Amino acid sequence: MAKVSKKRKEALAKFDKSKVYSLTEAVDVVKQITYTKFDASVDLNVRLGVDPRKANQMVRGSVTLPHGTGKVVRVLVLCTPDKEQEAKNAGADFVGLEEYIQKIKDGWTDVDVIITMPTVMPKIGALGRILGPRGLMPNPKTGTVTMDIAKAVQEVKAGKIDFKVDKYGIVDAGIAKVSFTSEKIYDNAKEVIQQIIKLKPAAAKGTYIKSIYISSTMSPGVQVDPKSIAL
Secondary structure, rough: OOOOHHHHHHHHHHHOOOOOHHHHHHHHHHHHHOOOOOOOEEEEEEEEEEOOOHHHHHEEEEOOOOOOOOOOEEEEEEHHHHHHHHHHOOOOOEEOHHHHHHHOOOOOOOEEEEEEHHHHHHHHHHHHHHHHHHOOOHHHHHHEEEOHHHHHHHHHHHHHEEOOOOOOEEEEEEEEEEOOOHHHHHHHHHHHHHHHOOOOOOOOOOOEEEEEEEEEOOOOOOEEOOOOOOO
């Protein structure tokens, strides 16, 4: 049986694991039970009543967090030469095409988001096996395949995140840092949850939001009452 650390015992003693908290209360609890020496990430975990194996029940989208993620997001733009300056001016960290495609083929994936153009996508298709499992494959549905490169880069830098339901029906998203105020964490969490609700597939039957948990890096999860989130 795994040994429970002293810090985890202290964290578990500070809240009731069997209780379902309002989002406001849950955010406060997470801040109280985080003991990491670094600025931990705050994660939202939403279990949905969908079958991701069916295309008409896939939940995937993006949302711009009101207060950003608190993380430095490294952006690679794969574009034609005429778009390179636009990407650089918008704040992209890496800009180019053939040389970065080769770097990725050689194993380099040291970025958080890749943005590209529709005309370049055929070249990137061959990178699917590398980028797909890492969640880096550009996709028109999340705004990372676009001709408006500047807007896409600025949105990502400002706190736009992508999310996708996994094979277990769960959406997991990093939404903030523990150093954020409770109000900012609440705002970001609410924005993500509302966007997930808006994306409810017509084919999904029964209870759509089955459970919501919020936690920080290495903290226990705190259950949130979906009804506590004003829509």
